[in-house]
Amino acid sequence: MLDVIVIGAGQAGLSMGYYLKKEGYDFVILEGEKRIGDSWRNRDDSLVLFTPKSYSSLPGMKLEGDKNAFPTKDEIADYLEIYTVHFSLPVHLETTVHKVKKTESTFEVSTDKGVFLSKHVIIASGAFQKPFIPSISQHLSQEVFQIHSSQYQSPKKIPDGPVLVIGGGNSGTQIATELAESRDVTIAISQPFKFLPLTIIGKSIFHWLEKIGLLFAGTDMRRGLWFQKQRDPIFGFEF
Incomplete structure (x- = not known):
């Protein structure tokens, strides 16, 4: 039986792995993607973090380069992969967790690769795995091209014509700014920008x-x- 199972091999999961290994725990990190960092690689082509490298590094290993520079999404993806190898973290890739069950003294974690048993479970799968899509989207004409921000890649992959961006967070405003260079863009928000x-x-x-x-x-x-x-x-x- 394992001491700890960490679900998710993003920044939080790998950071936990670093400290668990440092303290000598027997653990695994379960990750659904095919490759460490793929959740970043699959983001929009122009994505750059708004946190500089000095505030984007994980414990024990700094991001290479100017500490004041803003890393690209591919730099972060590659860094996470290098970090995993550097500290020999026990990551199980392409392992999707379906269920976590608590017994008296054990956690049973059911995955598509079998069942893992541990004394403790740490959830590090992130808060935005499931896209939120307003219900009104179901009532729009099929001629209206619709995607969630997590599916956005570049303006080239968006059909010609005006665009409505729903949501005024950092993702929405970055996408709207990029699209506005080549077309008319309207952004719908529920609260004033800050x-x-x-x-x-x-x-x-x-x-x-x-x-x-x-x-x-x-x-x-x-x-x-x-x-x-x-x-x-x-x-x-x-x-």
């Missing part, structure tokens, strides 16, 4: 959030609880 600069006086906004004690404040602290409740801002003013 912007934060990427940098202040030459340093990342995340540097300043750390300096004032907000970035890593836990929910056991009043300021951490307040910060967590804030609506996600749009980083940068390109939009």
Whole structure:
């Protein structure tokens, strides 16, 4: 029986793997993709993170290059793969978890590759696995081309004509900005935009959030609880 099963080999899952191995636990990391980092590789072609490399690295190994540079999605994907190999993390690829069952002292994790038993389970599969698509989409004409932001690749793969982007988060605004270079774009939002600069006086906004004690404040602290409740801002003013 394993000590721990980690579900998901993204940043959180691999970071947990690093610390579990450091402490000598017997564990595995279960990942549904064919290759480490594929959840990043499959994102839109032009995607660049708004967190600089110094704030995008995992424990024990820094991202190569200028620490103030903003990594591309492919850089992150390759970095995660290199990280896994470097620390010899026990990742089981192409292993989809279907069910987690708790008995008296054991967790049974059922997958398409069999059942794994462990004393503990850590869920690191992310919060956005299932796309949210408004129900109104079902009532639109079949002539209207529709995709979720997770399926977007580039303007070349979108039919000619005006575009409606529903949602004003960072993904929606980045896609809308890119599409607006070649066509008319309308963006539908439920709340006014809230912007934060990427940098202040030459340093990342995340540097300043750390300096004032907000970035890593836990929910056991009043300021951490307040910060967590804030609506996600749009980083940068390109939009």
